[in-house]
Amino acid sequence: MQKGKSLRVVGIVLAALLSLSTVTLSGCQKAATPASSTAGTSSAAKLSGTITVASWNDAATAMQAEAKQFMSDNPGTTVTVLSVDSNYTKLYPELAAGSGVPDVVQTQNRDFSSFYNKYPKAWLDVTDLVQPQESNFDSVVLPLVKFSGKYYAVPWDVGPCALYYRTDIFKADGIDPTTLTTWDAYIAAGQTISKDSNNKEKVMAFDYSGSTSVDMVNLLAGEANAQYYDASGKVQLDTPAMLQAIKVLQDMKAAGVTENLANEWNDRITAIENNSLVAFPYAVWFSGTMKNSIADQSGKWGIVPLPAFTAGGPNEANEGGSILAISSATTDPALAKAFVKFSLMTNQGNEINLSAGGLFTSYKPTYQTDAYKAIDTYYTGVSIGQLFSSLSGSIPSITYGPYYTDVGTAFNTAIGNIFVKNMAPAAALDASTATAQKAIDNE
Numbered sequence: 001m002q003k004g005k006s007l008r009v010v011g012i013v014l015a016a017l018l019s020l021s022t023v024t025l026s027g028c029q030k031a032a033t034p035a036s037s038t039a040g041t042s043s044a045a046k047l048s049g050t051i052t053v054a055s056w057n058d059a060a061t062a063m064q065a066e067a068k069q070f071m072s073d074n075p076g077t078t079v080t081v082l083s084v085d086s087n088y089t090k091l092y093p094e095l096a097a098g099s100g101v102p103d104v105v106q107t108q109n110r111d112f113s114s115f116y117n118k119y120p121k122a123w124l125d126v127t128d129l130v131q132p133q134e135s136n137f138d139s140v141v142l143p144l145v146k147f148s149g150k151y152y153a154v155p156w157d158v159g160p161c162a163l164y165y166r167t168d169i170f171k172a173d174g175i176d177p178t179t180l181t182t183w184d185a186y187i188a189a190g191q192t193i194s195k196d197s198n199n200k201e202k203v204m205a206f207d208y209s210g211s212t213s214v215d216m217v218n219l220l221a222g223e224a225n226a227q228y229y230d231a232s233g234k235v236q237l238d239t240p241a242m243l244q245a246i247k248v249l250q251d252m253k254a255a256g257v258t259e260n261l262a263n264e265w266n267d268r269i270t271a272i273e274n275n276s277l278v279a280f281p282y283a284v285w286f287s288g289t290m291k292n293s294i295a296d297q298s299g300k301w302g303i304v305p306l307p308a309f310t311a312g313g314p315n316e317a318n319e320g321g322s323i324l325a326i327s328s329a330t331t332d333p334a335l336a337k338a339f340v341k342f343s344l345m346t347n348q349g350n351e352i353n354l355s356a357g358g359l360f361t362s363y364k365p366t367y368q369t370d371a372y373k374a375i376d377t378y379y380t381g382v383s384i385g386q387l388f389s390s391l392s393g394s395i396p397s398i399t400y401g402p403y404y405t406d407v408g409t410a411f412n413t414a415i416g417n418i419f420v421k422n423m424a425p426a427a428a429l430d431a432s433t434a435t436a437q438k439a440i441d442n443e
Contacts (some may be wrong), residue, residue: 012066049332050078051103051339056086058288059106059156062357066343069352069396074386079339095119097177103330104340109144109321110400112153117402123152124326124333129341130154136345138362145323153325154344157359159283160392161219161317164290166278167302167380169193169201177304181315183248186307190257203279204258206249210415213264214321214408216416219281220245223317224309227397228407235407236436237414238429244309246425247416253419269293281306283319284388288358290379298378303392316395321362348370360388401442410436 030216032355038090055063060083067079082102084090088111093114094100105129120426130151134142141155154378165177173189173196182187190203226241252258259276261267271277271292290301308315324344326336343349353359366372372385401407414432417423 005028005205009066024171041150045337046076047074047338048076048082049335051107051330051332051336052080052082053104053324053339054082054084054091054102055106058285058292058357059359060084061292062353062359063106063343065338065352065356066149066349069252069348070326070339070342074338077335077339087205094123099121099329101327101380103332103336104324105325105327107361109141109151109155109158109406110398112144112325113147113325113400114400114405115325116152117238118149122328124156124330124336125150126326126337126340127151128343129337131282131359131419133363136364138364138392140318140392140395141323141362143397143442144400149191153323154340155284155362156322156324156344157320157353158321158362158392158395159280159285159304159318160360160395161223161283161319161389162303162375162387162391164279164286164301164303165203165308166300166302168273169197169278170302172196177302178306180307182311182313183251183307183309187252187255187257190252190279191255194257199256201278202257202259204252205248205261205268205277205280206258207262207265208253208260208416208419209262210412210419212262214412214415215264216281217245217249217411219319220248220318222319222398223315225314225398227399228404229331229399229401233401235410235433235440236425236438237407237411237433242429246429248309249419250425256418261272269272272297284360284384285320285323285358287376287379287384288354288356288411291358301378301379302380303384303387314394314396316391316393318392318395318398322359351397354385358384360384360392402435403443406439406443407436410439 002439053063053067054242060081063081067081068080071077080282091105127150139159141158145155146149163177170177172191175189175192180189180288186203193201193203204216207213224241226239226243226245228237229233230236239416259271261271268277272290306315306317324340326333326340344362347366347369350361350363351371352367353361354371367385367389372389373383378386410432414428418425419426
């Protein structure tokens with residue numbers, strides 16, 4: 001049944017019930033109903049009010065499109081999307097002060113447990129939204145928003161990863177991307193491309209210092225199923241899986257197929273624009289960034305599954321992905337929940353996420369829609385939805401824990417020590433393990 005028709009039917013029934021209750025309880029004052037019990041069911045009544053939503057980059061672009069559609073569907077509501085930075089420079093002081101927190105907040109899914117751990121009372125319980133539809137979400141994301149048996153955020157997108165490549169350059173160099181099934185094969189292809197271009201074209205780029213991003217390390221670590229803690233919950237970065245992931249990047253650097261990015265996000269886009277970065281592994285959400293930021297390269301890119309560490313080995317990984325959480329201080333919990341539900345738990349909202357922001361939903365029913373089956377003209381012969389849904393069935397589940405901000409800071413330092421100061425990986429990771437665990441123990 002269409003949403004509009006269902007709302008009219010429910011509205012008629014509700015109006016009849018309210019009319020009956022008025023007759024029966026004439027002269028009695030209506031008791032206030034707690035927001036936690038009405039929120040999530042408010043779609044049966046006319047929504048009104050004002051909320052703010054904090055989001056960033058292409059996610060903010062998608063939120064703005066969704067807000068426009070939501071307000072059109074719900075006259076009398078105002079949804080203002082604030083475009084913020086992904087480093088939470090405004091959110092941290094707002095949470096610490098206990099005021100000014102937007103009604104709806106985006107965080108990376110791996111970061112939310114840290115925010116919940118430090119500010120457990122800052123978030124609205126949204127179990128009524130998520131729990132009835134647990135089976136509809138990718139199982140990788142649910143543990144990241146669940147605490148003590150309750151849900152305090154709604155999963156948004158996930159970041160299944162694949163290999164992006166310039167179809168024209170690979171063809172000119174005689175490289176079939178479907179044969180690059182191992183990282184060793186990918187490095188060899190990168191050497192061919194680098195040689196044929198007089199060392200101008202590379203197939204990997206990252207911030208050697210680790211100061212602006214460790215996305216490429218996290219991607220490889222995720223594929224290797226490298227965990228950040230041991231069985232007892234203590235930080236442990238110097239694992240064989242993590243060392244395996246870092247060795248691939250070291251081999252790439254030694255082979256001359258990488259370039260250093262001082263600012264990994266901005267400089268990666270510039271490198272693609274300048275035709276110096278012609279292939280790279282990354283998450284599905286970067287497909288939207290490329291279309292929005294590098295539109296003139298439409299039709300020149302293809303996407304294939306990631307190489308594996310060994311022939312025939314696992315080749316799925318997740319990088320990034322976000323959640324939406326609602327502030328417990330919101331004055332419009334019903335409106336906030338209704339907007340989050342529309343944005344993340346309806347096909348219409350998720351199709352806007354994909355088309356406007358390249359955001360791949362964790363809400364699996366949307367995978368069956370026409371939008372998720374359509375061929376994307378930017379990426380030659382590729383259906384973004386179908387390809388990445390096929391690459392998200394066996395992604396290793398990584399435990400980030402309630403102190404990932406501390407662990408992540410120490411991990412970034414280790415990457416800089418390895419790739420800039422040439423410290424032995426095991427020693428650098430061991431030192432950062434100690435630093436992160438000390439920070440956690442002192443909290």
